[in-house]
Amino acid sequence: MTIQEQTIIHAAGNKIRTGDREIPIVGRIDEPLILILDNVLSFEECDALIELAGERMRRAKVGQSRVVSDVRTGSSMFFEESENEWVRTIETRVSELMNVPLAHAEPLQILHYGPGEQYQPHYDYFASGDVVNNRISTLVMYLNDVEEGGETYFPSLRFGVAPKKGGAVYFEYFYGDKRLNELTLHAGNPVTAGEKWVATQWMRRQQYR
Ligand SMILES: O=C(O)CCC(=O)C(=O)O
Numbered sequence: 001m002t003i004q005e006q007t008i009i010h011a012a013g014n015k016i017r018t019g020d021r022e023i024p025i026v027g028r029i030d031e032p033l034i035l036i037l038d039n040v041l042s043f044e045e046c047d048a049l050i051e052l053a054g055e056r057m058r059r060a061k062v063g064q065s066r067v068v069s070d071v072r073t074g075s076s077m078f079f080e081e082s083e084n085e086w087v088r089t090i091e092t093r094v095s096e097l098m099n100v101p102l103a104h105a106e107p108l109q110i111l112h113y114g115p116g117e118q119y120q121p122h123y124d125y126f127a128s129g130d131v132v133n134n135r136i137s138t139l140v141m142y143l144n145d146v147e148e149g150g151e152t153y154f155p156s157l158r159f160g161v162a163p164k165k166g167g168a169v170y171f172e173y174f175y176g177d178k179r180l181n182e183l184t185l186h187a188g189n190p191v192t193a194g195e196k197w198v199a200t201q202w203m204r205r206q207q208y209r
């Protein structure tokens with residue numbers, strides 16, 4: 001007998017409906033749940049996020065200590081909570097899509113990778129034993145089409161997702177069986193030609209904002 005663990009998103013069919021959008025599921029793994037999604041953002045929303053992030057981009061940092069390291073090259077910024085109409089609309093949709101209250105959402109992060117830049121394999125949750133309000137799920141939204149490279153890659157599953165403007169990859173690591181959480185190890189493969197822009201939404205177990 002296999003015991004299926006409870007998932008955060010109940011993705012039985014081939015689409016997910018939010019208040020303002022119908023989001024097709026175009027690929028999936030069931031345990032751990034990983035969904036490839038289309039049409040999460042409009043092209044107009046993708047362009048607006050890139051434009052708004054623009055001059056606020058800084059060399060990316062990692063982890064709770066927020067240190068610069070070779071684990072992640074590229075640059076990043078965070079929007080303030082609901083800081084403008086674009087961010088408010090997207091945060092609301094993403095919270096519905098991820099089936100987690102907006103109060104549990106971290107600030108929306110924008111990441112930019114130029115040629116040769118990457119995010120080496122990592123977990124999005126904090127692995128030390130004493131984390132009280134850990135992350136439980138991630139949505140990585142692709143804001144442009146990448147010329148070459150830049151896949152989001154899950155090495156333990158040998159599963160990769162090619163960036164597609166307006167699309168996204170969703171995964172969660174809220175399982176009782178920690179081996180399932182560990183299978184969400186993932187990387188942003190090096191961009192080999194062109195550039196890559198993503199928006200990442202992380203959700204916490206408890207209220208965060
Ligand atoms: O750039 C990617 O494809 C992955 C980004 C990522 O892992 C993250 O923002 O935590």
Ligand SMILES: [Fe+2]
Nearest residue numbers: 122123124186
């Ligand atoms: Fe990540």
